[in-house]
Amino acid sequence: MNFYRDATWVLEYVEQQEAKGRISGSLQTLVLQSCTKYKLKCNPKHVYAVIDSCWKYKPYLEKVMKKSGILDDIPKKKGKPMYSRLTLMLLCHDLLFSKSKRIQMGKHPIKEYVLKHKSRLHSELVRLKLKLKVKNLSEIVDNNDSTEDVTPVRWIRINPLRCYQGRDVNAVLEELGKKFPKRVENWNDIVPGSIYYDEYIPHLYGIHPQDKITSHELYKQGKIIIQDRASCFPAHILNPSKDDIIIDACAAPGNKTTHVASYMFGDAKQEDPHVQIYAFEKDPERAKILEKMIKVAGCSKNIQVTVGDFTKAATPDKFKDVTGFIVDPSCSGSGIFGRKYVDSLNRQRNNDTTDKDKKSTEEDDEVPDEQEDYNKKEDLKTRLAKLSSFQFQVIKHAMSFPTAKKIVYSTCSIHAEENERVVLDLLLDSKVKQWGWKVAAKESVIPTWPRRGKIEEFEEVFRDDPAKCQALADGCIRALPRDDGGIGFFAVCFER
Numbered sequence: 001m002n003f004y005r006d007a008t009w010v011l012e013y014v015e016q017q018e019a020k021g022r023i024s025g026s027l028q029t030l031v032l033q034s035c036t037k038y039k040l041k042c043n044p045k046h047v048y049a050v051i052d053s054c055w056k057y058k059p060y061l062e063k064v065m066k067k068s069g070i071l072d073d074i075p076k077k078k079g080k081p082m083y084s085r086l087t088l089m090l091l092c093h094d095l096l097f098s099k100s101k102r103i104q105m106g107k108h109p110i111k112e113y114v115l116k117h118k119s120r121l122h123s124e125l126v127r128l129k130l131k132l133k134v135k136n137l138s139e140i141v142d143n144n145d146s147t148e149d150v151t152p153v154r155w156i157r158i159n160p161l162r163c164y165q166g167r168d169v170n171a172v173l174e175e176l177g178k179k180f181p182k183r184v185e186n187w188n189d190i191v192p193g194s195i196y197y198d199e200y201i202p203h204l205y206g207i208h209p210q211d212k213i214t215s216h217e218l219y220k221q222g223k224i225i226i227q228d229r230a231s232c233f234p235a236h237i238l239n240p241s242k243d244d245i246i247i248d249a250c251a252a253p254g255n256k257t258t259h260v261a262s263y264m265f266g267d268a269k270q271e272d273p274h275v276q277i278y279a280f281e282k283d284p285e286r287a288k289i290l291e292k293m294i295k296v297a298g299c300s301k302n303i304q305v306t307v308g309d310f311t312k313a314a315t316p317d318k319f320k321d322v323t324g325f326i327v328d329p330s331c332s333g334s335g336i337f338g339r340k341y342v343d344s345l346n347r348q349r350n351n352d353t354t355d356k357d358k359k360s361t362e363e364d365d366e367v368p369d370e371q372e373d374y375n376k377k378e379d380l381k382t383r384l385a386k387l388s389s390f391q392f393q394v395i396k397h398a399m400s401f402p403t404a405k406k407i408v409y410s411t412c413s414i415h416a417e418e419n420e421r422v423v424l425d426l427l428l429d430s431k432v433k434q435w436g437w438k439v440a441a442k443e444s445v446i447p448t449w450p451r452r453g454k455i456e457e458f459e460e461v462f463r464d465d466p467a468k469c470q471a472l473a474d475g476c477i478r479a480l481p482r483d484d485g486g487i488g489f490f491a492v493c494f495e496r
């Protein structure tokens with residue numbers, strides 16, 4: 001009964017948030033928030049699984065329950081119904097829609113009450129299915145998934161660092177082929193059990209979001225890492241070699257950091273591994289996640305993590321040999337959906353996390369602190385202005401390192417304010433001009449990717465030079481959320 005009691009509180013909280021119009025975020029986040037809020041003892045993952053399913057079936061459950069009469073004769077105590085509508089819903093859900101079709105509790109009056117209505121519930125469900133012309137309600141419920149907070153493709157990359165320095169990549173691919181025997185030529189054609197070999201990023205594959213990959217040994221061993229395709233662009237654009245020294249300015253949770261490492265150390269056995277990647281993260285809790293991700297990916301010896309503000313802790317005199325930067329600072333996250341789910345999966349393997357660690361993985365992955373402000377309904381324009389000024393400062397600081405040759409800037413935002421306009425502000429800055437930074441040409445920035453930057457943003461400033469505007473827009477990469485197979489994204493490369 002404890003589990004159903006806890007789940008009722010969570011469901012109540014989710015309903016309240018929906019009434020306030022906040023359900024569009026992530027159901028998982030809401031569930032985890034309420035588990036923390038009510039200090040629930042049940043495993044949040046189990047609670048989430050039940051609430052997620054119950055939430056999907058809720059409109060149908062409500063109809064079936066109403067018609068069955070189960071809500072009409074709830075026994076009363078001191079004039080009040082003894083059982084709550086939501087607890088009954090959870091029990092009915094398990095009876096009708098769970099795998100076991102059983103209510104998971106011992107003898108209890110509420111269970112007996114629901115079982116008393118079992119045949120009515122079943123016959124109403126049959127009637128509803130006939131009306132909806134489906135054999136099983138999951139047919140319609142699953143369809144709804146695609147419009148919700150779910151990525152159209154789950155992107156996974158083979159991590160050569162866990163494959164004997166790349167020698168075993170083909171063996172991993174063969175292993176993947178056993179789970180995903182059908183190869184499709186287009187990510188739009190991905191169905192459960194199929195796999196798509198990405199044409200832009202080496203060792204990156206698309207699978208169906210319903211295909212469970214986190215229980216696979218390859219995932220547990222860190223041989224494959226879940227990472228959205230567009231989020232793989234920065235490391236690929238930077239394309240560092242084993243002779244480079246790279247700073248990742250805003251690194252946690254570390255997807256791009258470990259991806260950079262795979263380019264540098266993925267295919268050469270280093271006799272004497274040494275640090276060549278310096279990762280900065282100002283949030284101590286997130287830095288812990290970063291450390292874990294680095295460990296799982298097998299590149300601890302090559303990466304040094306510094307907890308602190310990159311613009312203060314990293315100075316040109318301390319990093320005299322740095323050649324390149326990944327700058328992926330906090331942003332509005334407006335290109336994101338389903339992100340908390342995807343990224344938290346990567347960290348579910350850290351079952352040994354302390355409570356403190358758990359809190360941060362649950363609440364936060366790539367979601368910037370600024371998200372909080374947004375929830376407080378801060379004016380979007382003001383927020384974007386603050387963010388872009390911060391983003392400008394971080395890139396400009398990276399540009400001040402005299403030995404740096406290449407800087408890849410990225411956001412998971414769809415707003416020009418954080419993307420093309422930041423590029424423009426930098427290009428117009430006198431110091432940046434003096435340091436010699438330019439936007440890299442399309443040819444060196446995944447040229448076959450079709451969606452490029454917004455030319456109209458550059459035309460606002462360089463009105464008289466259409467060729468320049470075209471070149472600048474072409475130098476930028478954009479990805480639209482969902483339409484391009486994953487999150488909304490922006491990337492640009494500065495070089496000199």
Ligand SMILES: C[S@@+](CC[C@H](N)C(=O)[O-])C[C@H]1O[C@@H](n2cnc3c(N)ncnc32)[C@H](O)[C@@H]1O
Pocket residue numbers: 231249250251252253254255256257280281282283286308309310311328329330331366368
């Ligand atoms: C978008 S996330 C980075 C995601 C990461 N690149 C990845 O791919 O996994 C931005 C991170 O930058 C951190 N951050 C923000 N300002 C920073 C600063 N001034 N110095 C270092 N880290 C900062 C945030 O705490 C957050 O963890």
